[in-house]
Amino acid sequence: MSHAAIGAASSALLARSPSLRSKSTRASRAKSSSKTAIVAPTRAAIAEPETTRPPSARASGRKRVVVLGSGWGAISFVKSLSASAPYDVVLVSPRNYFLYTPLLPGAATGAVEERSIVEPIRRPIAEKGYKYFEAACVGVDAETKTITCRAADATFDATVPFSDLATRTEANAMACPWHTFDVEYDYLVTAVGAVPNTFGVKGVEENCLFFKEIADASRFRREVSERFERATLPDVPEERIREILTFVVIGAGPTGVELAAELYDMVYQDIAKMYPSRLIPLVSIKIVDLQEKILSAYDRRIAEYATDFFQRANIDCLLNKQVNEVKENAVVLTDNVTKVTEEVPFGMAVWCTGIKLNPLCEKIMNALPEGSQENRRSLATDKNLRVKGSGGSIFALGDCATIERPRSIGKAVDLFRSAAKCSVDGVCDSSLSKEETKACLQSGVSEFPHLEEVINNIDDAFAKYADKDTGRCAFEGFQAMLTEVDNGLRALPATAQVAKQEGEHLAAFFNAADGDAAALASDDSQFNYVHKGSLAYIGKDAAVADIPGFTIVKGLAAGIIWKSFETISQVSVRNIFLVAADMVRTKLFGRDISRFN
CATH class of the missing domain: 1.10.238 (Recoverin; domain 1)
Structure with a gap:
């Protein structure tokens, strides 16, 4: 196809979608008389396929619902929203897949494969005829009900040959008129989650690996493998081996505990069989937390059992310790009781504690009337997940939202x-x-x-x-x-269980409203969280489970419950089969500890 044909196709596409406007395109129109007009890349002309839906929600009278994010809240909302509901849905996320976060520690050690716990976000989108843009929302105008988006990889330029990829720079990319665009909405569903919180501790960002995304799991797996390979090289001093094989996990919540447990299994069930036996006594796994027990948010009996289990497994539990600083090869801790400060050397440190407000949510807060958002930790919503101060046009769910609690404060x-x-x-x-x-x-x-x-x-x-x-x-x-x-507090814990229930509730609310603005502004239906239990893997095929109204299960029996639950809870049949196959493969043949990059 010629450049002229591509340009004509792109112009026709814009004409059919007046509510999706490219800022850069508007600028290029103003310069239409210029001799060097910008030509849109080929991929832009096919970015939005032909559908039977009216291209403009405003023109058709249908309400446009824009969903931000592709995590638990967003996927639950999209999958639960009826395909026949009178809404034009557009999902915007820089991540084009859903990640099953509870099995992220398993993916980091090869117990399950990374591809087994991700689901392409386009699958549920395509099934219902919705639209998806792989882009990040960088601004929200609550008054005009418009969001500004930017392509997830703004340095991509399809016109640059593979032999000259070094020219794909930020400056060159911004010349492309398709990288920044606006999307109008009638209702905005914000499910962008939160970001890791360092609590201002010096050196965390420079010297720790965060653990929140699939890329973090991939890096963890690669780093662990590399350390053991280095330790087997000739003439490496024992002291150096001991140093690089010391792993420190900071944060003893579910993520930190499961990561330490999976690492323990990887070392003693797989690495011990394939690497020189002299290395294993030099391996040290430590877990650090401010509380007196690991899994301190769980039932006291679970916390005590898990702590004792870790200590018997020779996982060093550095509890009741405050992290003051993370140096290049050591973490500085202060004991909360004795006030004694010590340095704990490490070869690799992982930060698994705390979340904070997503920067996009802060932009949303600033776009709302002053005084409507006093909680600066997350977007404050009413019982129907409507963001306070938005006039009912913005909803928030998952880690980025907190529900007002007037009754408990009263x-x-x-x-x-x-x-x-x-x-x-x-x-x-x-x-x-x-x-x-x-x-x-x-x-x-x-x-x-x-x-x-x-x-x-x-x-x-x-x-x-x-x-x-x-x-x-x-x-x-x-x-x-x-x-x-x-x-400074959240009404509900920042868990997948909460986000999933909120997404399902909001979808049911939209389904029942059937596009009626008055119904969407009513208080007839209010979200009530139902805690369905807590699970955590603690290593050696054992787990802990708190099942409300039933009992607390610990040990191997809980391990069976944990593996079964995490398998059947996948968002698609495809993922259920993949995870089940991975668990069987790991049990029969061990983990794949190969390093590809």
Whole structure:
């Protein structure tokens, strides 16, 4: 096809899609008289295939729903939304696949293959006739209901020959009119997740491997393999081998624990059989956490069992330790009890603790009316997942959202009033110490579990609002402290289970509304999270499982439950078969520890 034909096809495509406008294209039209007009690459002309749907939602009267992200919240929403619902759906994500995150530690050690836990996002999109753009949202205009997107790989240029790939630079790429474009929406569903939080600890970004994406798992697998290969080379000193084979996992939540457990299995079940036996005694796996037990957010019995299991497996548990700094080859820790600081050498460190606000969510907050988003940790929503201040046009779910908790906060105020013997006007007979405040809030935890998080985060804020002489807090100070603490917390844990339920609820809400704006603005249906249990793999085919209303299962029996659940919970039949085959292959033949790059 000639350049002229491509340009004509591109112009025709734009004419059919008035609501999808390229900023750079508008600029090129203004320069149409120029002798050096920009020609769109061939891929742009076929980027949006012909469909039977009207190209413009506004022209057809159908509501356009734009979904940002391809994680748990987005995939659950898209798969649960009825294909016959009167919406034109556009999904925008720089990642063109869904990742089954619970098995990411297994992929990092070869227990399952990377391709087995990813599902092309275009599969569910194509099944329902929706549209997908592999791009990142870089801006949101809440007033005009428009998002600005940029191609996921802005350096790509199809006109550059393979022999000259070095010219695919950022500057050259921006000359392409198809790399930045606008998409209008009637409703925006934000499911972009969160990003790793370093908590300001010096050296984390430079010296740690993060563990959140498939690329992180691939790098972990490659790095571990390389370290063992280096250790087998002739004349490598024992001290150097001990150094490069020391692995430190920072964060003893489910991800950190499962990664340490999978690494343990990889070393003692597979590497020990194929590498010189002299290496194995020099391997050291350590896990670091601020709490006294690993899996501290789980039931106390599970946390104690998992901690004891790790210690018996010779996984060094450095607990009740604060990470002060991560140096090039050592992590600096301070014991919370003794206040003693020490340096723990490592060959490889992985940061598996904490998340923070996605930068895009901060842009959304700034686009909304001032004062509507006081929680700066995530987008605050009402019970129907509508972002506060958006007028009902923006929804948020998953790790990037938190649901307002007016009832639990009101309960906390009532408990303090009662304990301090306050009148209706707020005049109290006494103020409360920190321990008395915690005790009064504890009485409401069974009814409002969120208060447990408030109690756990009072320590730092209490001194700020308490009387400096007595160390006690008055009613006004308690209210201010409660607001500050609550604005830094999430209503629900940042788990796949929560995001999945929110996506399914929101899809059911859109299905029931059937495109009616009044129904989508109503409060008839509200999201209520139902905890369906917790699972975590702890190594040697063992796991821990907390099944609400049933029991707590530990050991090999829980391991069978864990493997079965993670297999059947895949988002497609294809992935179920792939994961099942990987688990059988690993059990029969061991892990594939080859390194390709």
